Amino acid sequence: DIQMTQSPASLSASLGETVSIECLASEDIYNNLAWYQQKPGKSPQLLIYYASSLQDGVPSRFSGSGSGTQYSLKINSLESEDAATYFCLQDSEYPFTFGSGTKLEIK
Amino acid sequence: EVKLVESGGGLVQPGRSLKLSCAASGFSFNDYWMGWVRQAPGKGLEWIGEINQDSSTINYTPSLKDKFTISRDNAQNTLYLQMSKLGSEDTAIYYCARANIATLDYWGQGVMVTVSS
Numbered sequence: 001d002i003q004m005t006q007s008p009a010s011l012s013a014s015l016g017e018t019v020s021i022e023c024l025a026s027e028d029i030y031n032n033l034a035w036y037q038q039k040p041g042k043s044p045q046l047l048i049y050y051a052s053s054l055q056d057g058v059p060s061r062f063s064g065s066g067s068g069t070q071y072s073l074k075i076n077s078l079e080s081e082d083a084a085t086y087f088c089l090q091d092s093e094y095p096f097t098f099g100s101g102t103k104l105e106i107k
Numbered sequence: 108e109v110k111l112v113e114s115g116g117g118l119v120q121p122g123r124s125l126k127l128s129c130a131a132s133g134f135s136f137n138d139y140w141m142g143w144v145r146q147a148p149g150k151g152l153e154w155i156g157e158i159n160q161d162s163s164t165i166n167y168t169p170s171l172k173d174k175f176t177i178s179r180d181n182a183q184n185t186l187y188l189q190m191s192k193l194g195s196e197d198t199a200i201y202y203c204a205r206a207n208i209a210t211l212d213y214w215g216q217g218v219m220v221t222v223s224s
Contacts, residue, residue, distance in 0.1 A: 001168075001169070032209065034210045034211070036152075042216075043202055043214040043215060043216055043217050044152065044202075044214055045214075046210065046211070046212050046213075049208075049210040049212070050210070055212065087151065087152055089152075089154070089210075089211070091209040091210055091211075094166045095154055095156075095166065095167070095168035095169065096154040096157075096209075097154060098151055098152040098153070098154060099151075100151050101151045101152075
Protein backbone atom coordinates (compact mmCIF):
# COMPACT_ATOMS: atom_id res chain seq x y z
CA ASP A 1 0.00 0.00 0.00
CA ILE A 2 1.13 3.57 -0.60
CA GLN A 3 1.76 5.40 2.66
CA MET A 4 0.88 9.09 2.90
CA THR A 5 2.83 11.08 5.46
CA GLN A 6 1.12 14.38 6.19
CA SER A 7 2.65 17.29 8.09
CA PRO A 8 2.29 19.12 10.30
CA ALA A 9 -0.28 17.40 12.49
CA SER A 10 -1.50 20.78 13.64
CA LEU A 11 -0.76 24.43 13.09
CA SER A 12 -1.95 27.76 14.31
CA ALA A 13 -1.94 30.88 12.18
CA SER A 14 -3.44 34.36 12.20
CA LEU A 15 -6.05 35.86 9.95
CA GLY A 16 -4.53 36.98 6.66
CA GLU A 17 -1.48 34.72 6.92
CA THR A 18 -0.46 32.05 4.43
CA VAL A 19 0.03 28.41 5.46
CA SER A 20 1.19 25.24 3.74
CA ILE A 21 0.44 21.61 4.45
CA GLU A 22 2.54 18.80 3.02
CA CYS A 23 1.90 15.22 1.98
CA LEU A 24 4.68 12.83 1.15
CA ALA A 25 3.85 9.61 -0.67
CA SER A 26 5.92 6.45 -0.23
CA GLU A 27 6.13 6.15 -4.01
CA ASP A 28 5.33 8.18 -7.10
CA ILE A 29 1.60 8.89 -7.33
CA TYR A 30 1.75 10.79 -10.62
CA ASN A 31 -0.21 13.82 -9.37
CA ASN A 32 -3.15 11.62 -8.34
CA LEU A 33 -3.66 13.51 -5.12
CA ALA A 34 -6.67 15.27 -3.68
CA TRP A 35 -7.06 17.62 -0.73
CA TYR A 36 -10.11 17.77 1.52
CA GLN A 37 -11.34 20.11 4.21
CA GLN A 38 -13.37 18.74 7.10
CA LYS A 39 -15.07 20.88 9.72
CA PRO A 40 -16.27 19.40 13.03
CA GLY A 41 -19.38 17.28 12.62
CA LYS A 42 -19.32 17.61 8.84
CA SER A 43 -18.28 15.40 5.97
CA PRO A 44 -15.09 16.14 4.02
CA GLN A 45 -15.31 18.65 1.17
CA LEU A 46 -13.10 18.35 -1.90
CA LEU A 47 -10.80 21.33 -2.40
CA ILE A 48 -8.18 20.21 -4.91
CA TYR A 49 -7.93 17.22 -7.25
CA TYR A 50 -5.14 15.96 -9.49
CA ALA A 51 -2.69 17.80 -7.25
CA SER A 52 -3.46 21.32 -8.46
CA SER A 53 -6.97 21.54 -9.97
CA LEU A 54 -9.38 23.64 -7.96
CA GLN A 55 -12.79 22.09 -7.37
CA ASP A 56 -15.72 24.21 -8.51
CA GLY A 57 -16.85 26.67 -5.88
CA VAL A 58 -13.64 26.53 -3.83
CA PRO A 59 -12.07 29.95 -3.14
CA SER A 60 -8.97 30.75 -5.15
CA ARG A 61 -6.95 31.31 -1.98
CA PHE A 62 -6.61 27.52 -1.91
CA SER A 63 -3.99 26.06 -4.22
CA GLY A 64 -2.21 22.75 -4.64
CA SER A 65 1.15 21.88 -6.08
CA GLY A 66 3.68 19.10 -6.28
CA SER A 67 4.70 16.10 -8.29
CA GLY A 68 6.16 12.65 -7.84
CA THR A 69 6.01 11.92 -4.14
CA GLN A 70 5.78 15.44 -2.67
CA TYR A 71 2.63 17.55 -2.61
CA SER A 72 1.43 20.62 -0.79
CA LEU A 73 -1.71 22.58 -0.11
CA LYS A 74 -1.35 26.33 0.33
CA ILE A 75 -3.95 28.60 1.82
CA ASN A 76 -3.44 32.31 1.23
CA SER A 77 -4.98 35.14 3.22
CA LEU A 78 -6.43 32.93 5.95
CA GLU A 79 -10.01 33.56 6.93
CA SER A 80 -11.78 32.42 10.09
CA GLU A 81 -13.85 29.91 8.11
CA ASP A 82 -10.65 28.07 7.13
CA ALA A 83 -10.40 26.59 10.62
CA ALA A 84 -10.75 22.88 9.92
CA THR A 85 -8.86 19.63 9.50
CA TYR A 86 -7.28 19.01 6.12
CA PHE A 87 -6.58 15.59 4.60
CA CYS A 88 -4.78 14.43 1.49
CA LEU A 89 -5.85 11.34 -0.45
CA GLN A 90 -3.82 9.44 -3.00
CA ASP A 91 -6.07 7.97 -5.69
CA SER A 92 -3.28 6.67 -7.87
CA GLU A 93 -3.22 3.05 -6.77
CA TYR A 94 -5.56 0.75 -4.90
CA PRO A 95 -6.07 0.72 -2.02
CA PHE A 96 -6.42 4.49 -1.92
CA THR A 97 -4.93 5.97 1.25
CA PHE A 98 -5.38 9.16 3.24
CA GLY A 99 -2.90 11.29 5.08
CA SER A 100 -3.37 11.50 8.83
CA GLY A 101 -4.74 15.03 8.74
CA THR A 102 -3.69 18.55 9.72
CA LYS A 103 -5.74 20.54 12.18
CA LEU A 104 -5.63 24.24 11.38
CA GLU A 105 -6.44 26.73 14.09
CA ILE A 106 -6.99 30.39 13.36
CA LYS A 107 -5.67 32.67 16.07
CA GLU B 108 -27.71 19.17 -6.72
CA VAL B 109 -25.73 16.03 -5.87
CA LYS B 110 -27.11 14.43 -2.77
CA LEU B 111 -25.97 11.30 -0.93
CA VAL B 112 -27.86 10.11 2.13
CA GLU B 113 -26.60 7.21 4.22
CA SER B 114 -28.83 5.13 6.45
CA GLY B 115 -28.87 1.89 8.38
CA GLY B 116 -26.41 2.74 11.11
CA GLY B 117 -26.87 2.31 14.85
CA LEU B 118 -25.82 0.13 17.74
CA VAL B 119 -24.85 -3.43 16.91
CA GLN B 120 -23.42 -6.21 19.05
CA PRO B 121 -19.94 -7.58 18.42
CA GLY B 122 -19.87 -10.41 15.90
CA ARG B 123 -23.12 -9.32 14.25
CA SER B 124 -23.74 -7.96 10.77
CA LEU B 125 -25.13 -4.68 9.50
CA LYS B 126 -26.01 -3.31 6.08
CA LEU B 127 -25.70 0.36 5.26
CA SER B 128 -27.44 2.09 2.38
CA CYS B 129 -26.64 5.27 0.49
CA ALA B 130 -29.41 6.88 -1.55
CA ALA B 131 -28.12 9.01 -4.40
CA SER B 132 -29.87 11.81 -6.26
CA GLY B 133 -29.08 14.82 -8.41
CA PHE B 134 -26.82 13.00 -10.86
CA SER B 135 -26.85 9.99 -13.15
CA PHE B 136 -25.96 7.33 -10.58
CA ASN B 137 -25.16 4.60 -13.10
CA ASP B 138 -22.47 6.75 -14.74
CA TYR B 139 -20.21 6.87 -11.69
CA TRP B 140 -18.02 4.69 -9.53
CA MET B 141 -19.09 4.93 -5.90
CA GLY B 142 -17.15 4.39 -2.71
CA TRP B 143 -17.21 4.07 1.08
CA VAL B 144 -14.93 5.75 3.60
CA ARG B 145 -15.03 5.52 7.38
CA GLN B 146 -13.78 7.61 10.27
CA ALA B 147 -13.38 6.27 13.79
CA PRO B 148 -14.25 8.78 16.55
CA GLY B 149 -11.61 11.48 16.72
CA LYS B 150 -9.49 9.75 14.09
CA GLY B 151 -8.56 10.12 10.45
CA LEU B 152 -10.21 8.82 7.30
CA GLU B 153 -9.96 5.23 6.09
CA TRP B 154 -10.82 4.28 2.51
CA ILE B 155 -12.94 1.12 2.47
CA GLY B 156 -13.49 0.48 -1.22
CA GLU B 157 -15.14 1.39 -4.50
CA ILE B 158 -17.47 -0.20 -7.03
CA ASN B 159 -17.71 0.57 -10.71
CA GLN B 160 -20.78 1.44 -12.68
CA ASP B 161 -21.99 -2.08 -13.52
CA SER B 162 -20.62 -3.79 -10.39
CA SER B 163 -18.11 -5.78 -12.44
CA THR B 164 -15.16 -4.30 -10.55
CA ILE B 165 -14.97 -3.79 -6.79
CA ASN B 166 -11.81 -2.76 -4.99
CA TYR B 167 -11.32 -3.01 -1.23
CA THR B 168 -8.69 -2.09 1.27
CA PRO B 169 -7.09 -5.49 2.00
CA SER B 170 -7.73 -5.52 5.76
CA LEU B 171 -11.51 -5.24 5.21
CA LYS B 172 -11.94 -7.40 2.13
CA ASP B 173 -13.17 -10.46 4.02
CA LYS B 174 -15.57 -8.55 6.26
CA PHE B 175 -17.17 -5.93 4.04
CA THR B 176 -19.06 -6.22 0.74
CA ILE B 177 -19.91 -3.28 -1.48
CA SER B 178 -22.82 -3.53 -3.90
CA ARG B 179 -25.20 -1.25 -5.76
CA ASP B 180 -28.65 -1.19 -7.30
CA ASN B 181 -28.67 1.20 -10.25
CA ALA B 182 -32.44 0.92 -10.65
CA GLN B 183 -32.84 2.23 -7.11
CA ASN B 184 -29.90 4.68 -7.25
CA THR B 185 -28.59 3.07 -4.08
CA LEU B 186 -25.18 1.98 -2.86
CA TYR B 187 -24.76 -0.61 -0.12
CA LEU B 188 -22.15 -1.70 2.39
CA GLN B 189 -22.67 -5.11 3.98
CA MET B 190 -20.56 -5.47 7.11
CA SER B 191 -20.06 -8.76 8.93
CA LYS B 192 -18.22 -10.03 12.03
CA LEU B 193 -18.24 -6.53 13.44
CA GLY B 194 -15.87 -5.61 16.24
CA SER B 195 -15.27 -2.54 18.35
CA GLU B 196 -12.64 -1.45 15.84
CA ASP B 197 -15.45 -0.96 13.30
CA THR B 198 -17.10 1.75 15.38
CA ALA B 199 -17.01 4.77 13.10
CA ILE B 200 -18.89 7.21 10.94
CA TYR B 201 -19.38 5.65 7.52
CA TYR B 202 -19.51 7.93 4.49
CA CYS B 203 -20.52 7.10 0.96
CA ALA B 204 -18.97 9.18 -1.79
CA ARG B 205 -19.16 9.62 -5.52
CA ALA B 206 -15.96 8.87 -7.44
CA ASN B 207 -15.35 11.24 -10.34
CA ILE B 208 -12.31 10.15 -12.36
CA ALA B 209 -11.07 8.38 -9.20
CA THR B 210 -11.33 11.39 -6.90
CA LEU B 211 -14.12 11.27 -4.33
CA ASP B 212 -15.87 14.52 -5.14
CA TYR B 213 -19.16 14.44 -3.24
CA TRP B 214 -19.73 12.84 0.16
CA GLY B 215 -22.81 12.05 2.17
CA GLN B 216 -23.33 13.37 5.68
CA GLY B 217 -22.28 10.03 7.16
CA VAL B 218 -23.95 7.45 9.38
CA MET B 219 -22.70 6.33 12.79
CA VAL B 220 -22.11 2.67 13.53
CA THR B 221 -21.39 1.71 17.12
CA VAL B 222 -20.28 -1.83 17.90
CA SER B 223 -20.83 -2.62 21.55
CA SER B 224 -22.48 -5.17 23.78
